[in-house]
Amino acid sequence: MLETILSTESIRKSFGAHCVLDGVSLSVRKGEIVGLLGPNGSGKSTLLNILSGFTPSDGGAVNVDGHDVTGLPPHAIARLGLVRTFQLPSMPHRMTVREVLQAGCRREAGLGGALRRWRYDAEVARLLDQFLLTRVQDQPASALSGGQKKLLSIATALRSRPKLLCLDEPTAGVHPNLRSRMVELLKEVNAQGVTILVVEHDMEFIRELCGRCVVLDRGALIADCAPRELVENPRVVEAYLGKAVEKGKLTA
Amino acid sequence: MVQFFSDVLIRTVDLALIAVGLSCVYSLIRFPNIALVQYAVAGSFLALLLQGAGLPLPVAGLLACLLVGGLAVLLNVTVFERLLASGSAIAMVGSLAVTMILSAVFLVVFGPDSRRFDLDSHPVIRVLDARLTVHQLTAVGLTAGAVIVLALLLFRTTLGRSMRATATNRVLAAATGIDARLITNTVVFLSGVLAALGGIGLALKGEMNIQLGMDVLLPVFAAAILGGLGNALGAVAGAVIIATAETLVTNVNLGPLVGEPLLFLPASYATAMSFLILVAALLVRPHGLFVNEVKRV
Amino acid sequence: MFEFLIHVSTMACLFGLLALSLNLQVGFAGLVNFGHIALFGCGTYGAAIAFANQWGPVAGLLLGGAAAALLALAFARLGRNLGADYWGIATLSIAEILRTFATNEQWLTGGAQGIHGLPMLFGSLPAPWGPLATLGLCAVLLAVCWALCQRLVNGRYGLALKLLREEPQLASSLGYDLAALRRTPLVISGLIAAVAGFLFAHYTTFVGPDQLYSAETFLIWSMLIVGGLGNNLGAVAGAFLMQFLLAYVPFVKDALGLPSEFVAAMRLTLVGGGLLAFLLWRTQGLIPERIGGRHA
Numbered sequence: 001m002l003e004t005i006l007s008t009e010s011i012r013k014s015f016g017a018h019c020v021l022d023g024v025s026l027s028v029r030k031g032e033i034v035g036l037l038g039p040n041g042s043g044k045s046t047l048l049n050i051l052s053g054f055t056p057s058d059g060g061a062v063n064v065d066g067h068d069v070t071g072l073p074p075h076a077i078a079r080l081g082l083v084r085t086f087q088l089p090s091m092p093h094r095m096t097v098r099e100v101l102q103a104g105c106r107r108e109a110g111l112g113g114a115l116r117r118w119r120y121d122a123e124v125a126r127l128l129d130q131f132l133l134t135r136v137q138d139q140p141a142s143a144l145s146g147g148q149k150k151l152l153s154i155a156t157a158l159r160s161r162p163k164l165l166c167l168d169e170p171t172a173g174v175h176p177n178l179r180s181r182m183v184e185l186l187k188e189v190n191a192q193g194v195t196i197l198v199v200e201h202d203m204e205f206i207r208e209l210c211g212r213c214v215v216l217d218r219g220a221l222i223a224d225c226a227p228r229e230l231v232e233n234p235r236v237v238e239a240y241l242g243k244a245v246e247k248g249k250l251t252a
Numbered sequence: 253m254v255q256f257f258s259d260v261l262i263r264t265v266d267l268a269l270i271a272v273g274l275s276c277v278y279s280l281i282r283f284p285n286i287a288l289v290q291y292a293v294a295g296s297f298l299a300l301l302l303q304g305a306g307l308p309l310p311v312a313g314l315l316a317c318l319l320v321g322g323l324a325v326l327l328n329v330t331v332f333e334r335l336l337a338s339g340s341a342i343a344m345v346g347s348l349a350v351t352m353i354l355s356a357v358f359l360v361v362f363g364p365d366s367r368r369f370d371l372d373s374h375p376v377i378r379v380l381d382a383r384l385t386v387h388q389l390t391a392v393g394l395t396a397g398a399v400i401v402l403a404l405l406l407f408r409t410t411l412g413r414s415m416r417a418t419a420t421n422r423v424l425a426a427a428t429g430i431d432a433r434l435i436t437n438t439v440v441f442l443s444g445v446l447a448a449l450g451g452i453g454l455a456l457k458g459e460m461n462i463q464l465g466m467d468v469l470l471p472v473f474a475a476a477i478l479g480g481l482g483n484a485l486g487a488v489a490g491a492v493i494i495a496t497a498e499t500l501v502t503n504v505n506l507g508p509l510v511g512e513p514l515l516f517l518p519a520s521y522a523t524a525m526s527f528l529i530l531v532a533a534l535l536v537r538p539h540g541l542f543v544n545e546v547k548r549v
Numbered sequence: 550m551f552e553f554l555i556h557v558s559t560m561a562c563l564f565g566l567l568a569l570s571l572n573l574q575v576g577f578a579g580l581v582n583f584g585h586i587a588l589f590g591c592g593t594y595g596a597a598i599a600f601a602n603q604w605g606p607v608a609g610l611l612l613g614g615a616a617a618a619l620l621a622l623a624f625a626r627l628g629r630n631l632g633a634d635y636w637g638i639a640t641l642s643i644a645e646i647l648r649t650f651a652t653n654e655q656w657l658t659g660g661a662q663g664i665h666g667l668p669m670l671f672g673s674l675p676a677p678w679g680p681l682a683t684l685g686l687c688a689v690l691l692a693v694c695w696a697l698c699q700r701l702v703n704g705r706y707g708l709a710l711k712l713l714r715e716e717p718q719l720a721s722s723l724g725y726d727l728a729a730l731r732r733t734p735l736v737i738s739g740l741i742a743a744v745a746g747f748l749f750a751h752y753t754t755f756v757g758p759d760q761l762y763s764a765e766t767f768l769i770w771s772m773l774i775v776g777g778l779g780n781n782l783g784a785v786a787g788a789f790l791m792q793f794l795l796a797y798v799p800f801v802k803d804a805l806g807l808p809s810e811f812v813a814a815m816r817l818t819l820v821g822g823g824l825l826a827f828l829l830w831r832t833q834g835l836i837p838e839r840i841g842g843r844h845a
Contacts, residue, residue, distance in 0.1 A: 052722065054722075075723075075725055075726045078724035079724045083723065084722055086722070089719070090716060090718075091719075092711065092716050094711065094715065094840050095708070095711050095712065095840065096840060098841070099840075099841065102705065103705070103708035103711070103720075103723075104723055156719075156723065157722075157723065160723050160724050283634055284637075284638060335828055335829070338828075338832060339633075341579075342832075344634050344637060345824065346829075348770070348821075349820075350821070352817045352818075353821040353822055355817050355821075356817035356818040359813055359814040360811075470642055473638055477635075477638070520649050520652060523649070524645070524646045524650070527643070530638070530639070531627070531639050531642050531643060531646075534635055534638075
């Protein structure tokens, strides 16, 4: 259980003169659910984009499940087991929910024949059910609500059998009822052996879901602890509350 | 050597205004509008019609430019705005369809033969060593004038500031009280005027025919893309590069390379050269050479 | 009249092949190709060059296919870092470069005059049977290619293509190699176009650069848009519809006693107007793309 599945070594990234990530090193062990927190603009999404290969880093290294993936294109990283979702998942107009889910599995049917096809279909049906999408399976995927799109993107990601699932703000813009279901779902997924790294704003969600969390502020890692220890960490309090206090002053 | 530069200059003038029009309008409406080259043909034919109706050529030309500007706005409002909602590729196919329909109209109204403006013939004059006609010089003057006026408009007036603001960030510009649709259609109008003026310039130096539009299509696109679509003045630089390359290809003696005394490429390779530059430019810099656009993830 | 009908049907079958192959690119993979006619040209010139050098028709077919596959790979390479509309312009440019080359390189292509006198398919059969046999062959090939395209796009692979067409970012996050995913339909489409070109060359017995104007690509586009992008049956239906409409324009001209410009203008209006009308009012075409349903 203690094997490392993801490790990064002093990742750096600047956009022009603006430094977004200043040497971030973190590691995730197999089977964990890790929360990646931080105020707006702290570099969380950029870090996720670098891990998944969508943004090139300026320096540092990323290692996924024993493979050095630095500089690899997104699809190669996905094939090595790191699959991500997007903050605002955009879904196709001319494909149904079910079709998107079917397309999620890259492995070609090829020689498989009827048995394998039956198993794929069974898997699609199970995921539709598990992610509450059975009722909308024949609708165009783009017609789903924001929350349903997030569910669909997680379900689709699962079809490519990830070892490490990276979620970009899965609860942003999601109905509260769905939010608590999301916690259960992700725990189920984790129980099946998928490691999860989740970028989130919602502290409540993190507390319910994650065993450990890391906090980014202004491009640097400032904390790595259990969620309940966050409030006792002065740097985290400063990163978050410092701003809250300022905001308070502004509104007062 | 002087003749070479004058050839380059003349070819630049052929392409520059239409390319500038294309580039201008692209900054606000994000699809490559193929029909723009037909606006140039429309401009020259309308000017010819109006001249035939008894107007002096400068007045006829001006009126033709304004009419084509109006046509551009009309097409934008009725066709392109709607198509753009389905994506830039669809809008581009739509502009192709408009191009064909305009071709059909030209064919029916003007016939397949080449025409000329009714102009006094002037003797060829020699500037330094180059041979030029008065009409060629007029076209050069018109182009230079139009580019200067456009530059002043873009960088010295409130309208220009609003245009650039809308091009950079439509939402933000709208928040500051700019009417984005009005600005867009103003630019569409301007692009029509520029294209028409370019067409009139082309026709001044020689003949006009209904193929003119398709003939300059790819060189104009090459110039605009090389200049970074959306960068109006970059398009002029792009036109200079394309014109230079085209002139070089047909004027350089390739004989020594293959061990023969004289070997010139056929003239039709000149345009092929500009297509080649276009492809190469697209390969090297997808967004043109003078624009530094960060690709979104 | 009967002969004319057979001629138009044969041409409709050939354009049906071209529409199918372009549909694979545009309709399913979302690749806006404006240089499609160049792939067809590989087929025609493959046949013509093999004929001029007396290599035999099989060599001609292979030559055309190989050239089309190479060109398709070049298109794919070009598409790696271009947006859809830029790629369209780039492919249009390449097609024009190749046409210019074909017009000027006399030693290889016969220049502007092209290459004449290719043997007719089934040329030895007596009058009505030769053309009929050609039509039959074209129709059979159309059916085969249609079945091939159906098989390709109805399975899991078709879904992957659609995902690539609509959400490339999502597709690549799921492990799809976009460049590879684009390459396959381009090459298959190139091969189908080359077969159409080969048949066309041996049907008309003449190959020249004037057959490769971009207007032909735009004609194929109008067939797709009218028939239905992303639907193989629609592509073929569009090809037949446009081909028959255009074939009867000269009769209308004669009946009404109109000048000869009318034919060219009417063709432009039909192609351009058809494109525009369907884009504006019935974007999905006559036979819309099938969405949903069962997939193997």
